Amino acid sequence: MEMKLALGPILYYWPREKLQAFYQEIAATPVDIVYLGETVCSRRHVMRLSDWLEVAKMLAAAGKEVVLSTQILIESESDLKAMRRITENGDLTVEANDMGAVHRLEGRVPFIAGPYLNIYNPQTLELIASLGARRWVIPVEMSLQALQPLQHSRPAGIETEVFCYGRLPLAFSSRCFTARFHNLPKDDCRFLCIDDPDGKTMRTREGKPFLVINGTQTQSALVYNLIGDLDSMKNAGVDVVRISPQSEHSSEIIRLFRDCIAEQVSSEYAVQKIESMMPEGACNGYWHGRPGMEQMFLASARQHE
Amino acid sequence: MLPEYKLELVSPAGSLPALKVAVDNGADCVYLGFRDDTNARNFTGLNFDAANARTGVAYAHAKGAKVFLALNTYPQALGWERWKKAIDQAADFGMDAIILADPGLMQYAMKTHPQLHLHLSVQGSATSYEAINFYHEHFGIRRAVLPRVLSFAQVEELSSGTPVELELFGFGGLCVMVEGRCSLSSYVTGESPNNCGVCSPPKAVRWQQTAKGLESRLNGVLIDRYADDENAGYPTLCKGRFEVGGETYYAMEEPTSLNTLELLPELLRIKVRGLKIEGRQRSPAYVAQVTRVWRDAIDQCMKDPPGFAVKPAWTTQLGKISEGQQHTLGAYHRPWK
Numbered sequence: 280m281e282m283k284l285a286l287g288p289i290l291y292y293w294p295r296e297k298l299q300a301f302y303q304e305i306a307a308t309p310v311d312i313v314y315l316g317e318t319v320c321s322r323r324h325v326m327r328l329s330d331w332l333e334v335a336k337m338l339a340a341a342g343k344e345v346v347l348s349t350q351i352l353i354e355s356e357s358d359l360k361a362m363r364r365i366t367e368n369g370d371l372t373v374e375a376n377d378m379g380a381v382h383r384l385e386g387r388v389p390f391i392a393g394p395y396l397n398i399y400n401p402q403t404l405e406l407i408a409s410l411g412a413r414r415w416v417i418p419v420e421m422s423l424q425a426l427q428p429l430q431h432s433r434p435a436g437i438e439t440e441v442f443c444y445g446r447l448p449l450a451f452s453s454r455c456f457t458a459r460f461h462n463l464p465k466d467d468c469r470f471l472c473i474d475d476p477d478g479k480t481m482r483t484r485e486g487k488p489f490l491v492i493n494g495t496q497t498q499s500a501l502v503y504n505l506i507g508d509l510d511s512m513k514n515a516g517v518d519v520v521r522i523s524p525q526s527e528h529s530s531e532i533i534r535l536f537r538d539c540i541a542e543q544v545s546s547e548y549a550v551q552k553i554e555s556m557m558p559e560g561a562c563n564g565y566w567h568g569r570p571g572m573e574q575m576f577l578a579s580a581r582q583h584e
Numbered sequence: 585m586l587p588e589y590k591l592e593l594v595s596p597a598g599s600l601p602a603l604k605v606a607v608d609n610g611a612d613c614v615y616l617g618f619r620d621d622t623n624a625r626n627f628t629g630l631n632f633d634a635a636n637a638r639t640g641v642a643y644a645h646a647k648g649a650k651v652f653l654a655l656n657t658y659p660q661a662l663g664w665e666r667w668k669k670a671i672d673q674a675a676d677f678g679m680d681a682i683i684l685a686d687p688g689l690m691q692y693a694m695k696t697h698p699q700l701h702l703h704l705s706v707q708g709s710a711t712s713y714e715a716i717n718f719y720h721e722h723f724g725i726r727r728a729v730l731p732r733v734l735s736f737a738q739v740e741e742l743s744s745g746t747p748v749e750l751e752l753f754g755f756g757g758l759c760v761m762v763e764g765r766c767s768l769s770s771y772v773t774g775e776s777p778n779n780c781g782v783c784s785p786p787k788a789v790r791w792q793q794t795a796k797g798l799e800s801r802l803n804g805v806l807i808d809r810y811a812d813d814e815n816a817g818y819p820t821l822c823k824g825r826f827e828v829g830g831e832t833y834y835a836m837e838e839p840t841s842l843n844t845l846e847l848l849p850e851l852l853r854i855k856v857r858g859l860k861i862e863g864r865q866r867s868p869a870y871v872a873q874v875t876r877v878w879r880d881a882i883d884q885c886m887k888d889p890p891g892f893a894v895k896p897a898w899t900t901q902l903g904k905i906s907e908g909q910q911h912t913l914g915a916y917h918r919p920w921k
Contacts, residue, residue, distance in 0.1 A: 352762055353712040354738050362714075379714030382721075395765055397709070397778060399658040402688030406722075420767045420776060428661030450766040450822075453733035454921045456836060460828050465921040481835050482827045483806040489826060490768075492835070497761070499771055564774070570803060571771035 282513055282540050284533060285312035285440060287523045288348040288374075290448060291493055292472045295325040301524070302334045306341035308530045309537040312519065313338050314374055316348040316365065320455070320494045321358050322468060328364055335371055348374040351395050352451045352495065374416075385410035394418055394442055395451075399425070401432040414438040416521065419447050419503070422568035423511055430516045438518035444506065444532060445523025446478065446491055446558075447499040447571060456492040476526035477558045488559050501562040501572055507550040508566055509539055528556035589855055593882055594652070594751060595875045598630045598864035603640045605872035607649045610879030614644055615652040615683060617781075617864065621663070622670045623654040624707060625864040626781030634673065641677050650680035654864075656705035657781040658686045668692060675700050681726065684708075685764060690723040703751070704728040707777065709764035713745030720748050727751055727857060731763045736847065736916045740854050749857035754844045755874060755902070756862025758914050760822050760837035768821055773803045784820045791816075800824070843902060843911035845878075845894045848885040873905050 286305060289298065305313060315331050315338075317323050326334075335345040347365050350358060359379070366373050366383035375381045376393040384390040392398060392407045394416035407415060417426055419442050430439065457479060458468040472479075478491035480500050488500035505512065505520075512520065520540070522532055532553065539549040554561070564573030595611035597603035606614045617623025619631040632640060637653075644651045653674040659667040667689055674682045675697040682700060684690050685707035693700055706729040710716045719725045727749040730739065743750055761768070763777070770776035773788040788803040798810045800819035807824035810816045817823065822836040842862070844851070851859065859882065861874055877898045885892040903911070914920055 352733070352765075353715070354734060356741050359712055359714060377712070377715055378708075378710060378718045379712045382714050382718035385718075395709075397658055397685070397764060399686065399779070400661050400664055400688050402664070402691065403686060404688075406687050406691055418767075418778070420770045420779065425660045425662075425779075447767070447771065449771050450761040450768050452761050452836075453735075453915050454760055454837075460831075460835070464919055466918070479828055484809050484825060484827060484832060485806050486827070487806070489805060492828065497768065497836070565770070568774075570774040571767065572805075 280518075282509070282517060283311040283519045284309065284536055284540070285314065285519050285521045286310050286529070286533065287442070287445070287521050288314045288316050288318045289524045290319055290496060290498070291476055291478060291524075291526070292320070292323045292325075292470065293476055293526070294473060295330075297476075298326060299334070301529070302338060304530050305533075306338055306343070308533045310343065310522075310533045312344040312346060314346045314348045318348045318351050318376060319496045320472075321350060321355075321361060322465075323470065323472075323494075328361075328368075332368070332371075344372075346372045346374050346391055348393065349376045349380040351376045351393075352453065353377055353379055354453055381407070381410060387411070389413040391440075392416065394448075398429075401429050404429050404437070405432075405434055408434040408437045412437060414440055414519065416440040416442065419449070420565050420571060423508075423515060423566055424568050427515060439516065440519035440521055441505070441512060441517050442503065443508075443512070443520045443522060444504055444536070445502060445525060447503045447565075448496055448523075449490070449499055449571075450497040452495050452497070455495050456497065457494050460492065480559070499562065499571065500559050501574075502557045502559055503563065503565070503571070504553060504557070504561040505563055505566055506536060506539055506553050507546050507576075508563060509536075509546060511566075513540075525558060527558075532556055589857075591852055591856060591882055591886070592650075592858045593875065593878050594858045594860045595871055596756075596861055596864040596866065597640065597871070598625065598627075598866065599868065600632070600636045600640055602864075602866075602868040602871045603651075604643055605868045606875050607644050607647050609872050609875040611649055611875050613650040613652055613680070613858070614640075615654050615860075615864070616640065617654045618670055618673070620666065621657060621781045622659075622667050624656045624705075624777050624781045625654075626657075627786070627865055630865060634677075637673070637677050641679060645678070652681045652683050652703065653679045654683045654705065655689065656683050656685045656707045658707075658778045659689065660779065671697065671700075683729065687719070687722070690719065690725070694723045701726045704748075705764075706731050706753070707764040709762050711742075711762065713742050716742070716746045716748050720746065729753075729858070729860060732759050732842065733762050733915045735918045735921070736850060737918070739856075739916070743854050743856070751858030751860050752844075752851065752856050753842060753862055754851075754859040755878065756841055758837070758840060758842040758912065772805050772821055784818075789819055838910060840910040840912045841906050842914045844913060844916060845881055845898060845902075847913065847916060848881060849889040849892045852885060852889050870905050873901060877901050
């Protein structure tokens with residue numbers, strides 16, 4: 280079966296109009312699955328759960344499988360309440376992004392085990408599957424080689440999804456680094472992360488783009504890009520390829536991935552084409568068992584270098 | 585009124601000498617790791633082989649102290665047998681508890697050694713009672729070590745929702761990121777706390793004196809550059825200086841360390857069960873001094889919580905051994921966020 284395409288939750292804080300226009304556009308793309316919701320910061324508020332459910336309805340009408348994602352770092356009782364509203368929505372499948380969410384969902388409804396649950400071995404995968412996970416997203420730092428044994432022994436009926444495109448969500452904190460940059464306390468952050476639709480670049484003291492500040496989340500500055508690695512993914516039995524939204528070109532990137540999966544275009548072409556759509560250079564080290572920031576070139580892609 | 589429970593002082597032991605001085609200076613518990621990647625302080629020259637572990641357990645038990653084994657990394661398929669063996673050894677050596685992060689391992693431990701007490705490691709990233717109760721219901725964990733990201737009010741809120749004992753970091757290195765959910769180190773070096781038990785590993789560090797100053801690099805990435813009059817610190821990558829929007833500063837965290845002495849009465853009030861000292865990589869002399877200060881402080885506070893005041897001598901002593909580093913209450917104090 281051809282690999283499915285998923286669009287991950289938007290990790291940045293965008294104005295409401297931009298969000299809604301974005302998903303209108305996404306509805307017309309060949310993406311199969313769309314993950315929705317605010318997963319990074321509970322202070323971000325332009326969309327309420329009811330607004331997300333409206334978007335979900337629109338996307339479902341366009342034939343998309345819609346999943347609601349829970350907040351990654353849960354800190355307070357109000358975070359828990361927001362999380363329970365999602366896990367108990369009664370309709371849409373939920374992506375659990377912490378064990379608290381798994382606890383709410385297990386044995387009750389099938390769910391998606393998100394990339395932050397730290398599933399690193401067959402035993403843990405089997406356990407999560409037995410609790411009702413019907414799909415799991417591998418940890419971003421996992422390599423093809425480390426994934427293979429889990430693929431060989433994975434329980435029947437569970438799909439594997441890989442984060443394949445976008446700035447890597449590498450770390451989470453209760454501290455807001457955007458507020459810190461602006462010398463503001465988190466509780467009075469003035470929601471300034473809304474000015475950074477692809478995050479705020481952090482450079483080394485010699486000017487090299489290194490990381491990206493996205494509120495409480497820290498991302499890679501380089502864009503993780505496995506469009507040249509789709510063959511190895513397919514051979515490993517990966518079911519779903521995740522693209523992480525960025526402020527521009529997400530629809531074109533989805534189409535390019537789709538064409539590449541369907542072998543309408545060569546991976547050489549795709550690798551070259553996607554470059555102009557990235558906010559920064561590419562990396563793919565993790566998949567190849569290397570430091571994440573490294574870029575390994577396929578023999579076939581190398582001729583374009 | 586005397587508190588009716590005991591706050592245990594949990595001290596780090598990176599070696600047998602450190603274990604002995606921790607116990608001798610009043611630690612209620614010590615935690616240690618085996619000499620490989622099954623624990624999150626996988627450093628050369630550190631940790632315990634089987635013989636030392638047995639000796640350490642005997643020494644601690646003879647003096648009424650407990651021993652916890654840290655097995656807090658996430659095994660990948662190829663390493664599974666090594667982690668399994670470590671659990672079997674913990675049971676065999678009579679460890680009082682094992683500190684785990686991986687659910688698969690917890691299940692193995694619970695089934696194979698039902699008598700072994702399980703603690704949820706800070707690497708398990710459980711920041712709510714819902715998450716802690718997940719591990720409690722499935723694996724019967726007795727205690728959870730909380731990530732260093734919650735404010736004190738949030739810790740209090742959490743404690744009311746779970747029967748599981750809580751252990752908090754009280755002193756030592758400060759992670760600004762949620763433990764168990766940080767891949768910064770593997771992004772740069774290929775090795776992370778989760779998969780290799782290391783952060784910003786020494787083998788990836790290079791120091792270089794240049795015309796612009798002393799530079800520290802991690803796998804080639806410039807982490808910081810020091811002027812002649814500045815103290816150079818270890819290049820833990822979240823504690824370097826970087827440039828954002830034209831400003832160069834400690835964009836994630838200053839090289840500070842955590843010190844919660846002044847919070848002690850509050851920790852007692854909400855019946856926190858374990859007070860953890862970070863630093864298995866530290867010398868026995870360091871462990872001895874920190875343990876001694878905290879023993880005194882806890883004893884004072886247990887005697888008279890409302891009358892408790894941090895003694896300047898404690899602060900001076902702790903300041904001396906943390907090489908004049910700044911101290912912070914970290915996330916326990918809300919404005920830090």
